Amino acid sequence: MKRLFLLLLVSSPFLSFSQTAKITSLSDYVNPLMGTDSKYDLSNGNTYPAIALPWGMNFWTPETGKMGDGWQYTYSANKINGFKQTHQPSPWMNDYGQFAIMPETGHMKVTQYGRQSWFSHKAEIVKPYYYSVYLADHDVTTEITPTERSAQFRFTFPKSDSSFIVIDAFNKGSYVKIIPSERKIVGYSTRFSHGPLPNFKSYFVIYLDKPISYYHTFSDSTMTDSLELHDKHASAVIGFKTTKGEKVHLRVASSFISIEQAELNLKREQGSDSFETTEQKAKSVWEKTLSRVAVEGGTIDQKRTFYSCLYRMLFFPNKLYEINARGERVHYSPYTGKTEPGYMFAGTGFWDTFRALYPFLNLVYPSINKEMQEGLINDYKEGGWLPEWSSPGYSAVMVGNNSASVVSEAYLKGLRGYDIETLYKALVHGANNAGPRATGREGVQYYNTLGYVPYDVKINENAARTLEYAYDDFAIYKLGQALGKPKDSIEIYKKRSMNYKNLFDQRIGLMRGKNKDGSWETPFSPFKWGDAFTEGNSWHYTWGVFHDIQGLVNLMSGKRLFVAKLDSVFTLPPIFDDSYYGEVIHEIREMQIANMGQYAHGNQPIQHMIYLYDYAGEPWKAQYWARETMNRMYKATPDGYCGDEDNGQTSAWYVFSAMGFYPVCPAAGQYVIGAPLFNKVTLTLENGKQIVINAPKNSPVNKYINGLTYNGKPYDRNYFDHLKLVQGAVLNFDMSAKPNKQRGVKDADFPYSFSNEK
Numbered sequence: 001m002k003r004l005f006l007l008l009l010v011s012s013p014f015l016s017f018s019q020t021a022k023i024t025s026l027s028d029y030v031n032p033l034m035g036t037d038s039k040y041d042l043s044n045g046n047t048y049p050a051i052a053l054p055w056g057m058n059f060w061t062p063e064t065g066k067m068g069d070g071w072q073y074t075y076s077a078n079k080i081n082g083f084k085q086t087h088q089p090s091p092w093m094n095d096y097g098q099f100a101i102m103p104e105t106g107h108m109k110v111t112q113y114g115r116q117s118w119f120s121h122k123a124e125i126v127k128p129y130y131y132s133v134y135l136a137d138h139d140v141t142t143e144i145t146p147t148e149r150s151a152q153f154r155f156t157f158p159k160s161d162s163s164f165i166v167i168d169a170f171n172k173g174s175y176v177k178i179i180p181s182e183r184k185i186v187g188y189s190t191r192f193s194h195g196p197l198p199n200f201k202s203y204f205v206i207y208l209d210k211p212i213s214y215y216h217t218f219s220d221s222t223m224t225d226s227l228e229l230h231d232k233h234a235s236a237v238i239g240f241k242t243t244k245g246e247k248v249h250l251r252v253a254s255s256f257i258s259i260e261q262a263e264l265n266l267k268r269e270q271g272s273d274s275f276e277t278t279e280q281k282a283k284s285v286w287e288k289t290l291s292r293v294a295v296e297g298g299t300i301d302q303k304r305t306f307y308s309c310l311y312r313m314l315f316f317p318n319k320l321y322e323i324n325a326r327g328e329r330v331h332y333s334p335y336t337g338k339t340e341p342g343y344m345f346a347g348t349g350f351w352d353t354f355r356a357l358y359p360f361l362n363l364v365y366p367s368i369n370k371e372m373q374e375g376l377i378n379d380y381k382e383g384g385w386l387p388e389w390s391s392p393g394y395s396a397v398m399v400g401n402n403s404a405s406v407v408s409e410a411y412l413k414g415l416r417g418y419d420i421e422t423l424y425k426a427l428v429h430g431a432n433n434a435g436p437r438a439t440g441r442e443g444v445q446y447y448n449t450l451g452y453v454p455y456d457v458k459i460n461e462n463a464a465r466t467l468e469y470a471y472d473d474f475a476i477y478k479l480g481q482a483l484g485k486p487k488d489s490i491e492i493y494k495k496r497s498m499n500y501k502n503l504f505d506q507r508i509g510l511m512r513g514k515n516k517d518g519s520w521e522t523p524f525s526p527f528k529w530g531d532a533f534t535e536g537n538s539w540h541y542t543w544g545v546f547h548d549i550q551g552l553v554n555l556m557s558g559k560r561l562f563v564a565k566l567d568s569v570f571t572l573p574p575i576f577d578d579s580y581y582g583e584v585i586h587e588i589r590e591m592q593i594a595n596m597g598q599y600a601h602g603n604q605p606i607q608h609m610i611y612l613y614d615y616a617g618e619p620w621k622a623q624y625w626a627r628e629t630m631n632r633m634y635k636a637t638p639d640g641y642c643g644d645e646d647n648g649q650t651s652a653w654y655v656f657s658a659m660g661f662y663p664v665c666p667a668a669g670q671y672v673i674g675a676p677l678f679n680k681v682t683l684t685l686e687n688g689k690q691i692v693i694n695a696p697k698n699s700p701v702n703k704y705i706n707g708l709t710y711n712g713k714p715y716d717r718n719y720f721d722h723l724k725l726v727q728g729a730v731l732n733f734d735m736s737a738k739p740n741k742q743r744g745v746k747d748a749d750f751p752y753s754f755s756n757e758k
Contacts, residue, residue, distance in 0.1 A: 029307035037075035037638035045641035081116035094193035097202035129282035150253035157242035171233035198337025214239030256332035297679025304636035309651035317348035334393030335383035346392030350402035356652035359663035385439035394437035400468035455513035463532035530580035550753030602643015614718035620739030626674035689728035706736035
């Protein structure tokens with residue numbers, strides 16, 4: 001605690017809790033170190049400081065971990081071994097398209113542990129568009145500022161006859177070439193974590209503004225006599241004399257297509273811009289992007305948390321496409337290994353992000369999601385399947401067929417101007433076939449015949465798959481309806497969307513694995529993590545009926561018992577059975593220590609559950625628990641999350657909840673009301689309209705909604721419709737210290753459920 005207090009006093013303004021600190025721009029609120037104080041067995045976010053532009057192709061981060069370690073930057077570390085170009089979405093997915101740059105002085109050392117330097121957070125400045133740190137062992141200050149596909153470095157050296165810069169192209173196959181006459185280094189890395197990726201290379205080009213007087217290439221740690229090296233692990237070292245305070249600038253760019261394309265990316269994105277100009281341009285991009293959501297009121301800490309979460313949301317998925325010499329969008333295809341036309345994105349898992357990240361894009365940044373939808377078309381055309389986890393191609397992790405939600409929601413919420421027919425074809429294909437590397441639906445033959453994936457057929461996480469497939473079928477059905485598909489071709493998805501009922505055990509009132517012969521999984525513990533479920537237990541997954549909460553209420557014998565079951569999640573002790581995993585995985589530990597019973601906000605399956613009180617006539621409980629979770633589980637500090645941040649999803653929960661509503665069922669086109677956190681939030685939409693959310697009486701005590709008006713008229717419903725909201729709205733919340741138990745209690749006030757559809 002003492003160390004953190006000192007950090008807050010002496011570090012940059014976005015970390016200072018002084019009430020006299022001046023906030024001059026929205027990016028000043030952002031703390032990119034939020035969530036970086038994490039480790040394998042306890043995640044406080046599992047993030048790293050990403051120095052990049054929104055949805056940029058490349059991110060940069062200081063590297064404190066060893067080469068190939070997913071925990072590439074951890075707040076508790078005290079040594080930096082390089083500054084790494086990264087595309088890592090999470091430590092569990094690890095990285096691709098990576099290389100590192102490191103300045104040093106004195107004895108030239110090329111290995112990671114040889115070149116590393118002590119550093120202090122007291123001498124570190126971290127902003128979305130700028131990074132600076134003092135490397136004590138080398139007496140060098142490093143500064144970085146980004147563009148979408150390039151960056152500028154500025155190294156301030158001491159007086160030294162032996163100043164060096166190491167360019168590490170990493171192991172598993174790499175290439176470097178030093179061209180002293182051009183003050184230039186080129187190369188590529190082939191290292192990736194999830195494949196196969198045919199012909200994969202991340203090419204780079206680096207220019208210096210200082211003559212190179214010393215240069216060597218290295219095979220791992222062995223010096224060679226060549227200026228050009230193809231090797232399992234190739235590195236380059238360049239050197240020169242420096243005077244005290246001398247600044248050496250590097251211009252760096254990369255490409256997944258070629259060195260020539262990297263050169264083009266550098267020229268197009270930097271031109272002759274100075275470091276300061278590049279920094280200012282990057283800051284302007286962040287200011288423009290963040291300013292789409294303006295918050296007023298609340299504490300300085302709440303604003304920091306809000307904008308730090310918003311910052312994290314704006315990276316995923318990131319651009320994989322580039323602009324060629326003819327001005328055309330092109331991309332390296334992780335499926336064909338060739339350069340293909342059009343958009344492509346990577347670095348997202350739909351199991352996480354279909355829940356709130358994509359709904360937020362559809363609400364606030366739909367134009368970038370249109371590009372993403374076009375990228376999905378290319379995924380399907382080139383690979384034959386839609387990805388469920390792209391990093392950058394198909395990655396065999398997590399469950400579900402949630403591309404159905406991502407595609408359907410976008411169109412149902414009004415996105416147009418792309419080939420939706422091809423995407424619909426892709427959804428139907430994925431819903432009826434099992435594809436490679438977690439594409440399509442594993443267990444589809446059982447699901448389509450029995451109505452569930454059985455527990456005893458050696459398909460793990462079978463109950464989770466069944467529940468998610470049922471929602472995905474709903475999404476396909478609604479898209480088919482909107483596209484005017486023949487009734488007889490879409491009725492099957494309507495029917496299958498009710499498959500969740502097949503796993504509800506009426507005797508215990510929870511979801512449960514079921515065997516092929518129709519008998520229940522035995523023995524059964526609702527506290528057992530994994531096995532039939534994914535990173536959770538039955539208490540978490542029972543609520544995974546996003547599209548038909550009324551149907552779930554009916555299964556639980558009515559609203560009173562449904563609410564009692566919701567209450568139980570918070571009142572049960574945080575006991576668990578970890579026998580499936582054989583260890584206490586970090587998600588379990590994060591639930592255990594949160595003091596919220598069985599509520600495991602650190603992982604995605606239960607994050608919507610708080611809002612289900614709105615479907616059963618007790619919305620004040622949703623208001624209470626939404627506010628409690630925001631206050632307890634989030635803070636703009638290195639330990640500021642309560643589990644994995646996961647590609648913007650956990651951040652999106654906070655941002656939506658702070659605005660006062662949440663997309664429980666993305667494909668239904670509604671937002672379920674919770675409790676706004678700020679006195680005022682203004683969303684400026686791409687269509688020129690605004691959504692203004694006023695809650696002038698908001699305070700830590702006033703967490704309940706006494707009344708609400710929508711464009712000046714009283715509004716008792718527990719939800720907002722997306723298509724109406726985006727036409728512009730003024731929402732006036734009258735907040736109170738006591739719940740209003742007469743508001744939002746009628747069946748007509750409840751959000752959408754498929755069972756209620758006429």
